[in-house]
Amino acid sequence: MATFLYRLGRWAFVRRRLVTFLWIAVLAVGGVLAAKAPAAPDDGFAMPGTEAQKAFDLMNERFPGGHADGASARLVFVAPSGEKITAGAGREAVERTLGELDHAEQVTAAVDPFRAGAVSKDGTTAYATVSYSAKAGELSKGATDALEQAAQHGRDAGLKVEVGGNALMAKPGAGGSSEAIGMALSAVVLVITFGSLLAAGLPLLTAVVGVGLGMALITALGSTLGLSGTTGTLAMMLGLAVGIDYAVFIVSRYRAELTEGRTPQEAAGRAVGTAGSAVVFAGLTVVIALAGLSVVGIPVLATMGLAAAGTVVIAVLVALTLVPALLGFLGRKVLPRKARKADKAGKATDGTTRAAAKENGGARWARFVLRRPLAVLLGGVIGLGVLAAPALDLRLGLPGDEAKPTSTTQRRAYDLLSEGFGPGFNGPLTVLVDAKGVADPKAAADQVSKKVAGLPGVVTVAPAMFNQAGDTALLTAIPATGPSEAETKDIVHAIRGDAAALKSATGATVLVSGTTAMNIDVSQKLTDALLPYLALVVGLAVLLLLVVFRSVLVPLKAALGFLLSVAAALGAVVAVFQWGWLADLIGVEQTGPVMSMMPIFMIGVVFGLAMDYEVFLVTRIREGFVHGEQPDEAIVTGFRHNARVVTAAAFIMIAVFAGFIGMSEPMIKMMGLGLATAVAFDAFIVRMTIVPAVLALLGRRAWWLPRRLDRLVPDVDVEGSKLQPPAPEPAPARESVTV
Numbered sequence: 176m177a178t179f180l181y182r183l184g185r186w187a188f189v190r191r192r193l194v195t196f197l198w199i200a201v202l203a204v205g206g207v208l209a210a211k212a213p214a215a216p217d218d219g220f221a222m223p224g225t226e227a228q229k230a231f232d233l234m235n236e237r238f239p240g241g242h243a244d245g246a247s248a249r250l251v252f253v254a255p256s257g258e259k260i261t262a263g264a265g266r267e268a269v270e271r272t273l274g275e276l277d278h279a280e281q282v283t284a285a286v287d288p289f290r291a292g293a294v295s296k297d298g299t300t301a302y303a304t305v306s307y308s309a310k311a312g313e314l315s316k317g318a319t320d321a322l323e324q325a326a327q328h329g330r331d332a333g334l335k336v337e338v339g340g341n342a343l344m345a346k347p348g349a350g351g352s353s354e355a356i357g358m359a360l361s362a363v364v365l366v367i368t369f370g371s372l373l374a375a376g377l378p379l380l381t382a383v384v385g386v387g388l389g390m391a392l393i394t395a396l397g398s399t400l401g402l403s404g405t406t407g408t409l410a411m412m413l414g415l416a417v418g419i420d421y422a423v424f425i426v427s428r429y430r431a432e433l434t435e436g437r438t439p440q441e442a443a444g445r446a447v448g449t450a451g452s453a454v455v456f457a458g459l460t461v462v463i464a465l466a467g468l469s470v471v472g473i474p475v476l477a478t479m480g481l482a483a484a485g486t487v488v489i490a491v492l493v494a495l496t497l498v499p500a501l502l503g504f505l506g507r508k509v510l511p512r513k514a515r516k517a518d519k520a521g522k523a524t525d526g527t528t529r530a531a532a533k534e535n536g537g538a539r540w541a542r543f544v545l546r547r548p549l550a551v552l553l554g555g556v557i558g559l560g561v562l563a564a565p566a567l568d569l570r571l572g573l574p575g576d577e578a579k580p581t582s583t584t585q586r587r588a589y590d591l592l593s594e595g596f597g598p599g600f601n602g603p604l605t606v607l608v609d610a611k612g613v614a615d616p617k618a619a620a621d622q623v624s625k626k627v628a629g630l631p632g633v634v635t636v637a638p639a640m641f642n643q644a645g646d647t648a649l650l651t652a653i654p655a656t657g658p659s660e661a662e663t664k665d666i667v668h669a670i671r672g673d674a675a676a677l678k679s680a681t682g683a684t685v686l687v688s689g690t691t692a693m694n695i696d697v698s699q700k701l702t703d704a705l706l707p708y709l710a711l712v713v714g715l716a717v718l719l720l721l722v723v724f725r726s727v728l729v730p731l732k733a734a735l736g737f738l739l740s741v742a743a744a745l746g747a748v749v750a751v752f753q754w755g756w757l758a759d760l761i762g763v764e765q766t767g768p769v770m771s772m773m774p775i776f777m778i779g780v781v782f783g784l785a786m787d788y789e790v791f792l793v794t795r796i797r798e799g800f801v802h803g804e805q806p807d808e809a810i811v812t813g814f815r816h817n818a819r820v821v822t823a824a825a826f827i828m829i830a831v832f833a834g835f836i837g838m839s840e841p842m843i844k845m846m847g848l849g850l851a852t853a854v855a856f857d858a859f860i861v862r863m864t865i866v867p868a869v870l871a872l873l874g875r876r877a878w879w880l881p882r883r884l885d886r887l888v889p890d891v892d893v894e895g896s897k898l899q900p901p902a903p904e905p906a907p908a909r910e911s912v913t914v
Contacts, residue, residue, distance in 0.1 A: 176455065176891045177448040184447025184499045188440050191503035198497050202384060205391030212395045224472065225696035226671065230607045230688030237609075237647040245283070246311040248322055248342035250303045251591045252288070253335040259298040260334075261289070268332035272325045273303055279321035281307045281314060300595030304340075311341035319343060326584075339576055339588030339601075360830035361419055368823040370511040374426055377501055377509070382418030385493040389414050389486030409465075409479045413780065414486035416831055417461060417787065420824045421454045421494035424791050427820040429502055430509055439506045443499040449798065450791070451495050452891070456723045457790040458491035460716050461783030467712045468779055471704040473697070476772070480779065487783075537818025541811045544867045552868035555860050556739065562856070563742035565749040571702060572659045572768030573694035576601065578841040580764050593657070599634055602658025605689035606650040606670060608639070612682070616641070619681035620648040626673060627652050632666050658691040659767055667692050698771040705774055712782055713737075722888055723790060724797055726878045732869050733789045736861035737782055743860075744777060744853035745769075752845055761836055761844065770842050773849060781853040784828060788862045791824075792817050796870065797878070806874045810867050818863065825858030 187194045222228040252269050254260040260269065266289065276285045288294055288301040295301070305322070307314060322342055329336035358379065365375035393407045428450035432442035465487065468480030502509065534542075544551050576589040592600045608623050610616035620639040628636040632655050639648040652670075656662040667687050674685040713734045720730035748769055750756040755766045796813030804812060832854065835847025870877050880888065 177452050180451040180455070180495065181444045181448030183495060184451060185440055185444035187447070187496045187499040188443040188503040191500040194496055194500035195504075198384060198493070198500075202388050202391070205388050205395065208395035209391040212397060222473065222693065222697055222700065225693070225700060226686055227688045227693040227696045230605070230686035231693075233607060233609060233647070233686065234649070234688070237642045237644070238649075246307040246309060246314055246342045246344075247340045248305040248307075249339040249588060249592070250305065250326060250329075251337045251339060251588045251595075252301045252303070252329060253591055253595070254299050255333055255335075260301045261294060261298050264332075265334060268329055268334050269301060269303070271332070272329040272336070273305075275325040275328065276305055276321065279325075280317040281309050282318070282321075283308050295595035297595075300591060302592060302596075302600075305342070307342060311344045314342060335591070337584045337588035337591055339585050339592065343584070356834040357415070357827075357831035360834075361827040364823050364826045364830065365419075365423070368423075368819060369426070369430070369509070370513075371509055373505055374430070374509040377426055377498065377505070378419045378422035381422045381493050381497050381501070382415055382490070384497065385418040385490040386411055386414040386486065389482075389489050392485070393482050407482060409780075410483040410486040412831070413461070413465070413483045413783075414490055416784065416828050417458070417487055418490040418493065419827055420784075420787055421458070421490055422498050423820055423824055423827075424450045424454060424817075425494055425498050426502070426509060427817075429499075431816060433507060433510060439502070443502050446502075447495055447499050449794075453790045453794045454491055454494050456719060456891075457783075457787040458487055459719055460786035460790070461487045463715045463719070464712050464779045464783040467708055467715075468775070470708055470711060471775060472700060476775075535815055535819065537814040537816075537822075538811050540818065540863070541814035541867055544864065545807050545810065545871050548868040548871040551864055552872065555865040555868070559739045559743045559856060559860060563739070563746040565746040565754065566742055568753065569745060569749050569774075570661075570753060570768040571698045571771045571774075573697055573771050574767050574841060575658055575690070575694070577657060577659065578765050578767055580762075580841075597634060597653075597655060598657035598660075599654035599663070602654065602663055602691035603689060604652040604654065604663075604667060604670070604687055604691055606636075606652055607686045607688060608648040608650065609646075609684040609686065610648065610682070611646040613646070614682075616646050616648065616683070619683040620650070622681050623648075623677055623683065623685055624650055626677060627670055630666060630669050632656060632662050658694065663691060664695050667695050694771075701771045701775055705778075708775055709778060712778065716782065716786060720786070720789070721884075722891060724793060724878070725880050725885070725888060725890070727880060727884070728873060728877055729793060729870075732866070733786065733793075736789075736865055737785045737857065739865075740785065740853055740857035740861050741774075741777060741781055743856045744781070744849050745774060747852045748773065748845060748849045751848060752841075761848065763841065763844065765841075770845055773845060776846065777849050777853055780850060781857065784854060785857040785861070788821050788825065788858050789866070792821050792862055792866065793870075800878060806877065807871060810870055814867065821858065821862065825854055828854045828858075 250272070252260055252265070252272075254262070254265045258265060260266065269288065273285045273287060276282055282305060284304075284306045286293070286304045288303045293302050293304075307318065309315070309318070319342065322338065326336045326338050362375060362379060365378060366372060369375050389410055390407050393410060425446050429442050429446035432445045433439065437445065462484045465480040465484040469477040471477070576583075576585040579586040579589075581587065581590075589601050606623065606627055608616075608620045610619045613619050617639075620641070624636050624639060627633060627650065634653045634655050636653075637651040639650050641648050652666075654663045654666050670685065670687050677683065677685050717730040717734055720733055721727065724730065751758055751761065752763060753766055753769055755763070758764075758766060792813060795817045796809050799809035799812035800806060829851050832847050832851040835843050836851065838844055838847065
């Protein structure tokens with residue numbers, strides 16, 4: 176592979192104008208296709224195989240026009256202090272507000288709270304449910320404007336009015352200030368690392384090209400492949416991250432080859448042949464982790480993972496072709512001016528002769544670890560173990576309005592409902608009674624209602640609502656606890672546990688659905704998929720790294736180190752978002768369970784990035800070992816050349832992810848903190864500390880490979896040991912001259 180990539184790098188360097196033109200043309204075509212593509216479809220957060228989804232589908236079938244998956248708003252009205260909402264002025268204001276919504280765009284029903292009995296016992300609070308024909312995120316501007324105007328008219332009448340539900344849910348975008356902040360911080364890190372504006376700007380430029388093409392293709396293929404509007408979020412975040420990383424490693428190797436006296440063309444070939452080989456395998460590990468999200472069984476996660484994997488493939492292709500092409504235009508200008516002058520004098524970048532390069536910070540750190548590897552190893556493992564301890568108390572869930580900032584109307588509506596009716600009103604359970612073929616459907620529904628009402632923790636059960644055919648009923652059960660509480664989950668399991676007995680007694684099938692039940696099912700499905708997903712991703716990556724390093728122990732060490740860093744990052748997330756440690760510092764207003772998708776999402780993203788650092792750092796160590804260095808000296812060589820750039824790459828990733836901590840949405844804030852801490856732990860504690868300590872303790876045994884495996888495993892030569900410069904062309908024969 177190294178030989179092929181070496182030739183590819185030299186070709187791209189020589190044919191730089193052609194390569195650059197082709198990438199510009201492909202980007203332009205992608206942009207045109209994206210501009211002409213129809214709008215992306217709805218996310219369709221379906222959960223096939225869950226009881227809640229089965230009930231949703233049955234509701235849509237038995238209650239045509241009911242729009243079970245449609246958006247809904249819950250308007251909460253509170254009378255002024257000392258007054259009743261049922262009094263003349265308050266009642267008139269509520270009815271007038273709902274009258275405006277009766278004929279509003281996309282509204283299918285606006286339930287009068289006085290007729291529905293949705294008034295608190297003290298008569299100060301009432302709520303009205305407004306149902307829509309369109310899904311959340313697909314409401315027209317006219318529909319949302321009418322809802323906000325009606326609420327404002329209620330406030331103008333002297334009432335406190337807040338809007339809960341998902342009708343005003345903002346549609347997530349693919350970019351914004353967080354990406355801009357991440358790019359700015361990345362630029363600063365690159366300028367400090369390379370000491371050259373041109374060298375710093377090249378990775379940013381190529382990353383933008385790769386992400387731009389990836390996002391354009393996602394948009395262009397959205398309607399054809401069913402890619403939703405939010406599919407590109409993960410693709411943009413990861414595409415930007417790995418795009419910068421991969422270009423940084425190739426540019427760094429190119430600069431190193433130049434300072435060793437090679438011509439720019441030869442340096443480009445060797446950079447792509449060596450660092451490019453590492454890029455290919457690092458990219459494959461990321462693709463494996465992202466494509467593996469398909470096994471979770473959640474369609475939206477699968478499409479996000481596959482789209483992001485495609486963007487990573489584009490980032491790899493850009494790094495292997497466009498980066499050397501642009502290096503062809505820059506030549507030696509990627510070196511700082513001082514280094515270019517030193518290079519002309521036959522010296523290394525730091526001002527010494529090439530034969531005796533000065534020890535830099537990376538080499539000094541490696542020698543420190545080599546002097547006391549066991550102490551460093553124990554310190555790193557124990558430290559990560561302590562940080563991971565809070566993860567033992569991990570509780571998963573899908574936080575709702577209760578986790579939103581108090582500045583939002585959804586959070587204020589949640590609090591008002593809890594005060595007026597109890598926390599369970601924010602998480603009602605929908606119980607579907609399928610009595611098709613039953614002699615007396617009403618009697619069956621009544622029996623189910625009595626059974627549910629008698630369960631511990633159930634406050635009340637609303638009267639059954641039948642469909643037009645009279646064979647299916649919907650019951651609404653109100654628990655005493657909030658939607659994210661463990662007691663509410665127990666009620667759902669209790670109803671489902673009694674379903675078999677109820678079917679035997681009544682002949683009717685009982686299903687539990689609603690937003691609360693759906694969130695419980697999602698959390699359970701993600702929990703069940705966690706271990707199989709982890710085994711699949713880690714197993715395939717270990718096999719891939721076995722090929723890369725031709726070693727059994729190095730891939731196992733890489734996987735175990737990754738598990739340590741992820742566990743420590745989950746511990747940090749639990750400590751902040753579940754326990755409330757330092758919550759005020761980053762603006763967490765409400766503690767609660769950790770988002771159900773967080774562990775799988777973190778594993779998928781961080782595993783790929785962790786293996787990036789592993790491949791880039793350890794391949795250079797192996798390169799030194801293969802070229803005849805002793806194991807300890809090979810470790811020092813790897814750190815001398817790559818520790819600085821791995822550190823820069825990690826800081827870039829931390830900057831990109833940390834930008835999301837400042838967002839107001841709690842789930843995005845949680846993702847930003849989790850990913851930033853995971854990268855920090857993995858890069859600086861695992862890869863830069865534990866890895867050299869383990870390699871030092873193992874010595875030559877680190878590169879042990881059984882003879883049978885040695886014959887079976889292909890030699891991909893990722894360290895470039897077989898690279899040879901092209902033979903010089905023979906000088907033309909001198910013509911003899913007769914005098």
